[in-house]
Amino acid sequence: MMLFNRQQTQLKTLPHLDWLEAEAIHIMREVAGQCSNPVLLFSGGKDSICMLRIAEKAFRPGRFPFPLMHIDTGHNYKEVTDFRDKRAAELGERLIVRSVEDSMKRGTVVLKHANESRNKHQSVTLLEAIEEFGFDACIGGARRDEEKARAKERIMSFRDEFGQWDPKNQRPELWDLYNARAHKGENIRAFPISNWTELDVWQYIQREGLELPSIYFAHQRPIVRRQGSIVPVTELTPAKAGEQIIDLQVRFRTVGDITCTAPVESDADSVEKIIAETATTTITERGATRLDDQASEAAMEQRKKEGYF
Amino acid sequence: MQLIEDHGLLRFLTCGSVDDGKSTLIGRLLFDSKAILADTLSAIEKTSLKRGMQDVDLSLLTDGLQAEREQGITIDVAYRYFSTGTRKYIIADAPGHEQYTRNMVTAASTANLAIILIDARKGVQPQTRRHSYLAHLVGIPHLVVAVNKMDLVDYSQARFEEIKADYLAFAAQLGIQDVRFIPLSALKGDMVVDRSENLVWYDGDTLMEILEAAPAAHTEHDEPFRFPVQYVCRPQDSTNPELHDYRGFMGRVESGSIKVGDAVTVLPSGRTSIVKAIELGGEPLREAITEQSVTLLLTDEIDISRGDMIVKTDALPTQTKQVDATVCWLAEAPLDRARTYLLRHTTRETKAKVAAIEWRVDINTLERQAAERLQMNDIAQVSFKLAQPLLTDPYVDNRGTGAFIIIDESTNNTVGAGMITKLAA
Numbered sequence: 001m002m003l004f005n006r007q008q009t010q011l012k013t014l015p016h017l018d019w020l021e022a023e024a025i026h027i028m029r030e031v032a033g034q035c036s037n038p039v040l041l042f043s044g045g046k047d048s049i050c051m052l053r054i055a056e057k058a059f060r061p062g063r064f065p066f067p068l069m070h071i072d073t074g075h076n077y078k079e080v081t082d083f084r085d086k087r088a089a090e091l092g093e094r095l096i097v098r099s100v101e102d103s104m105k106r107g108t109v110v111l112k113h114a115n116e117s118r119n120k121h122q123s124v125t126l127l128e129a130i131e132e133f134g135f136d137a138c139i140g141g142a143r144r145d146e147e148k149a150r151a152k153e154r155i156m157s158f159r160d161e162f163g164q165w166d167p168k169n170q171r172p173e174l175w176d177l178y179n180a181r182a183h184k185g186e187n188i189r190a191f192p193i194s195n196w197t198e199l200d201v202w203q204y205i206q207r208e209g210l211e212l213p214s215i216y217f218a219h220q221r222p223i224v225r226r227q228g229s230i231v232p233v234t235e236l237t238p239a240k241a242g243e244q245i246i247d248l249q250v251r252f253r254t255v256g257d258i259t260c261t262a263p264v265e266s267d268a269d270s271v272e273k274i275i276a277e278t279a280t281t282t283i284t285e286r287g288a289t290r291l292d293d294q295a296s297e298a299a300m301e302q303r304k305k306e307g308y309f
Numbered sequence: 310m311q312l313i314e315d316h317g318l319l320r321f322l323t324c325g326s327v328d329d330g331k332s333t334l335i336g337r338l339l340f341d342s343k344a345i346l347a348d349t350l351s352a353i354e355k356t357s358l359k360r361g362m363q364d365v366d367l368s369l370l371t372d373g374l375q376a377e378r379e380q381g382i383t384i385d386v387a388y389r390y391f392s393t394g395t396r397k398y399i400i401a402d403a404p405g406h407e408q409y410t411r412n413m414v415t416a417a418s419t420a421n422l423a424i425i426l427i428d429a430r431k432g433v434q435p436q437t438r439r440h441s442y443l444a445h446l447v448g449i450p451h452l453v454v455a456v457n458k459m460d461l462v463d464y465s466q467a468r469f470e471e472i473k474a475d476y477l478a479f480a481a482q483l484g485i486q487d488v489r490f491i492p493l494s495a496l497k498g499d500m501v502v503d504r505s506e507n508l509v510w511y512d513g514d515t516l517m518e519i520l521e522a523a524p525a526a527h528t529e530h531d532e533p534f535r536f537p538v539q540y541v542c543r544p545q546d547s548t549n550p551e552l553h554d555y556r557g558f559m560g561r562v563e564s565g566s567i568k569v570g571d572a573v574t575v576l577p578s579g580r581t582s583i584v585k586a587i588e589l590g591g592e593p594l595r596e597a598i599t600e601q602s603v604t605l606l607l608t609d610e611i612d613i614s615r616g617d618m619i620v621k622t623d624a625l626p627t628q629t630k631q632v633d634a635t636v637c638w639l640a641e642a643p644l645d646r647a648r649t650y651l652l653r654h655t656t657r658e659t660k661a662k663v664a665a666i667e668w669r670v671d672i673n674t675l676e677r678q679a680a681e682r683l684q685m686n687d688i689a690q691v692s693f694k695l696a697q698p699l700l701t702d703p704y705v706d707n708r709g710t711g712a713f714i715i716i717d718e719s720t721n722n723t724v725g726a727g728m729i730t731k732l733a734a
Contacts, residue, residue, distance in 0.1 A: 012566075012598050013525045015315040016397040025602035026561040029539040033615050033656065057590035058559070058602070061552055062544040144388050151387045158721075170385065171723045172411060172639045174418040175712045176561070177653055181721040195399055197390050279394075 017204055024051075024192035025058040026176060027155055031137050031190045032058075032065040034180040038137035038190075042068040042095070044076075044084030045255045046212055047141035047193065050201055052091065053208050054192060066139065067094040071125050073118040073257045074101040075236055080255050083213040098129040119257040127163045130187055137180060137188040145197045155194045161185040198253070199278045206271045218251045218269040229262045316396040317525040322416050322449065323402055324440035325426030330457045334426065334495035335402055338517070339391050341502035386416045396521060410443065410672060410686040414637045414726055417447035418712070422523050424453045424516070429462045429492070433475040439672050441476075445485050446635065446688070447728070448708055451523055452480075452488040455516065460494040464507040483675075491516055532599070533624035534565030534573075535702070535710050537655035538617045542604060557588065557604040558613055563655065563709030565621070566598045567605070572622040575613055576700050581622055582607040616657040618700045618710075626702050626710055630695045631664070633730050635704075637688050640717065640724035644683035644691075650724070652693065654713035659697035661715070666691050683725075690730070704728035 014022060031038050040055060042048045055064050068088055072081065088095035100118045103109040108128065109121045130138065144151045154170050156178045171179055180188045193201070205212065222233040224243040230250060231237060236258050239245050250263035251274070268274040325331040389400040401416035403409070417423065423444040427437055444452055454476055462468045469492045480488055491500060492511050499505035502517045514522070542557035567573075571584045586606040587594040597603040605619060613619075620626060638644055644663065652661040667690035669680035683689050704711030715725030 013317045014598070014600055016318040017315075019318045019600060022561060022600055022602040026539070029559055029561075029602070030656075033539045059540075059542065060591040061549075061555065062542040062557070065540075145390050151389065152385050167385070172415045172714075172726070173723070174415050174714055174726045175708065176419075177655075177712065177714045179653065179714065179716055179721070179723045181716065183721065195388070195390070197392070197397075199392065200397070 017200065017207060020193070020196055020200055021054060021057065021204070023176075023195065024054045027178065027190060027192040028055060028058045028139065030156075030178045031139055031180060031188075034178070035137040035182075035188065037133070037135050038066040038139060039069045039096070039133065039135045040064065040066050040139040041070070041141070042084065042088070043070050043255075044080040044087065044213060045141070046201055046205065046216060047143065047196075049087070049210055049212060050193060050196075050204050050208075051139070051141045052087065053204075053210060056091070064091075064093050067096055069096040069098065069129060069138075071122045071129065072097050072099045072101075073122060074099055075118055075258045077213070077215055077255060077258060079213045079215050083211075087211075096129070096133070098125050098132075100125045103128060115259070117257055117259045119260045123163065130163070135187070136182055137190055139190045139192065141193055142191050143196050143198075143201075144191075144194050153191065153194070155191055156180045157189045157191065158182065159187040159189060161187075163187065165189075199275070202271060202275045202278050206275060213255065215252045215255060215263075216274075218249050218266050218273075220247050221250050221263065222246070223248050223250065223263070230265060231262055232258070234258055316521070318397045318399065319422065319520060319523060319525050320399045320401065320420045321422040321424060321520065321523075322413075322420035322444070323400060323424045323426065324413060324444065325436075325457075329426040329428045330495045331402070331426050334424070334455065334457065334493075334501065335389060335400055337495045337498055337501045338400070339389060341498060341517075386412050393517070393521065396525075398520065409439075410637060410688065411639045413440070413443050414447055415639075417444055417449055418726070420447075420449050421525065422451040422453065422520070423449045424455050427454060427456050427472060427476075429456050429458045429465075429468055429472065432472050433479070435673050437476070438479060438675075441480065441485060442483060442672070442675060445483050448704060450487060452485060453516070453519055454488060454490045456490065456492045457495055459492045459499060459508065460497050464492070464499075464505075466492075466510045469511075489513075489519060491519065532564035532707050533626075533702075534567050534571075534619075534621040535563040535626065535655075535707065536560050536567065536605065536619040537563060537657070537710075538613055538615055538619065539656050541614060554610075555606075556610070556613075557606055558619060559602075559604045560619075560656070561602045562597050562599050564599055564707050565624075566596060567621070568596045573605075573607070573619050574622045574625060575607075575611055576618045576620060576626070577628055577698055578611070578613075578617070580609070580611045582609040582611055584608075616655075618655065618657075620700075626700045628698050628700055630698050631692065632695065632699060632701060632713075632727070633667075633690070633692045634713070634727035635688065635730055636683070636691045636715070636725050636727045638683040638685055638725050640722060641685055642717070642724070643685075644725065646682065649718075651716040651718050652695065652699075652713050652727075653716060654699045654701070655710060657697070657699060659695045659699060661693045661695050664692045664694045691727070693727075701729050703731045705731070 070084055100109055100121050103125045109124050142150060154173045158171055159165055182188050222245050223230050224239045224245055233239050233245050248265060249267055251266045251268060252263045255261060268277045323331050323335055387402045391398050401420055403413040403416035425440050456469055456472050473490045492508055493500040499507055500515050538558045538560050540559040542559055544552045544555055569584050569587055573584055574581050584605055585608045587597050588604040646663045649660050649662055652659050666680050668677035669687055669689040670677055680689055702710040711729045713727045714723050717724045
């Protein structure tokens with residue numbers, strides 16, 4: 001009986017970041033090859049910044065075969081939206097911004113109360129934009145390690161004409177043979193970095209020397225502590241009566257809508273230090289920082305069924 | 310920052326049912342490798358209490374979806390990640406219930422190693438045989454038989470040896486060559502990551518040591534170069550005049566390797582040329598190896614489009630309008646012999662009709678039976694007539710050019726998976 005051993009194999013294999021990058025490039029090119037009008041979702045966040053580098057590696061010296069699009073809640077950190085615009089301009093690629101506030105004006109998004117997080121309402125604006133431009137595929141930077149419901153999502157994930165995801169009726173996905181076919185009005189969500197973890201993302205940022213919005217690095221910020229979370233004090237999220245505002249050294253692990261993104265306490269002011277912190281952390285990325293995902297154990301699954309990314 | 314040696318990425322599959330402790334084993338791997346993070350754990354503790362269980366149930370970490378949590382079973386393939394610092398792992402967790410064959414074939418298609426769980430009290434079961442057959446069928450090169458729940462058989466070496474002998478007897482029938490055995494208790498953590506005082510008679514590697522040492526490539530032999538073209542880059546509209554004649558053929562090396570200067574043939578046209586340059590993101594490379602995504606430039610101006618394949622001239626695949634394949638049917642709707650399906654192979658697509666269903670295999674007895682139609686989870690030998698030629702190798706020689714999926718054009722669903730067999734002699 002033969003026993004296997006890595007040392008005995010002479011064949012070269014790719015280091016893990018190269019493998020992940022090669023897989024992501026392959027997926028992006030499949031979307032470009034199979035779909036007629038795809039779009040790449042770009043928020044200015046770290047995952048979508050990696051996605052842009054992957055798109056450069058996939059398609060340069062040509063132009064990207066898709067525009068970039070951001071669904072803006074109107075409640076994003078200025079550092080991030082400034083970065084978004086700057087990066088798109090540097091790449092010379094077309095950036096489309098569609099705003100939840102416009103959906104509110106149209107009456108298609110109705111908030112339960114003025115302070116309700118607009119994060120989940122991005123689904124409505126996204127579906128409106130898909131219809132406006134006739135996109136047949138949206139390429140996104142979601143990762144399976146972010147959240148339980150994502151662990152079972154396909155790399156090419158089919159959505160019906162209401163943008164709904166049916167976790168019990170997903171297309172089987174075998175080998176690297178992706179099926180991005182959709183009828184008119186239906187839509188494919190493609191996730192090239194499905195197999196990446198938060199640590200992989202940071203290692204890739206380091207290796208590629210990618211620039212990030214400043215709020216990813218440790219900085220002083222006024223915050224309050226609320227139910228175990230650190231809540232940044234902003235115009236949109238003022239301190240409640242009786243809460244004590246303190247200046248804390250923090251950084252953001254995910255950046256999204258201001259009303260639902262919390263920073264973590266950290267001194268990590270460089271990518272190297274963030275990698276060291278990420279490798280040893282005992283708290284998941286969304287667990288500590290996304291106030292909206294904590295609502296219930298099945299919160300993400302529910303939102304995805306409704307068309308959320 | 311000095312990074313530790315990188316042994317790449319290993320994708321593996323866990324086969325077994327909840328009863329065998331599969332989810333517990335995965336939970337244990339994640340837990341012991343410190344990847345189960347504090348806040349996830351606290352959520353798990355709450356749920357366990359709600360379900361009236363006393364200990365933390367590691368298996369709850371791997372049940373992803375709401376419906377499954379309600380039913381207490383896993384119903385789809387889920388992917389999990391952990392890293393040891395030297396290697397990154399992707400676990401495909403295939404469930405053990407009704408849609409088992411379909412899900413296991415899906416999970417196995419990207420795995421290079423399979424862990425087959427056996428409950429030490431029950432020994433080799435019909436499902437062990439089924440798991441092993443499917444893992445072997447889908448071409449997973451390395452099998453690890455994990456005899457779990459050793460704590461419930463008093464860590465008996467005799468029991469372990471008995472199960473090992475039983476397994477080897479039928480593994481030989483299946484033609485399985487590379488298999489290792491390990492006694493463990495996922496619940497207690499014996500021999501998963503840490504050695505165990507309870508298993509002093511076992512001097513082999515722990516499960517984690519086996520995973521760390523397993524080859525990451527899905528083959529250990531040099532396969533011929535296969536480069537299906539995904540996309541053609543022609544940046545004519547660029548303001549850079551140097552790019553006006555640029556024709557980059559973009560794709561992923563499915564197998565083998567290629568260097569600048571190598572002689573290549575473009576199929577199906579048969580035109581030959583020389584590799585002028587290999588690029589990644591516009592930067593030159595000297596060589597590209599298996600699984601690398603690159604752009605190839607050729608010395609001759611040849612019309613090439615998506616679906617064509619660039620290969621080395623000295624090793625051509627078979628160009629054929631008929632394929633014989635082992636098929637796993639994946640859809641609720643049975644295979645309809647009267648219908649035309651779409652077959653997707655590498656970056657090519659062709660319409661296809663069933664010419665014959667040679668036999669269907671009874672997954673429990675492995676006997677071959679005559680069949681007129683195929684239901685979900687059936688495994689069968691099928692021959693297809695194709696509208697357009699495919700460029701194929703037998704699946705046993707080359708996963709990348711031996712595999713295809715079957716698509717139902719009316720729903721666009723993926724309804725079948727095929728593995729091309731050697732042409733009948």
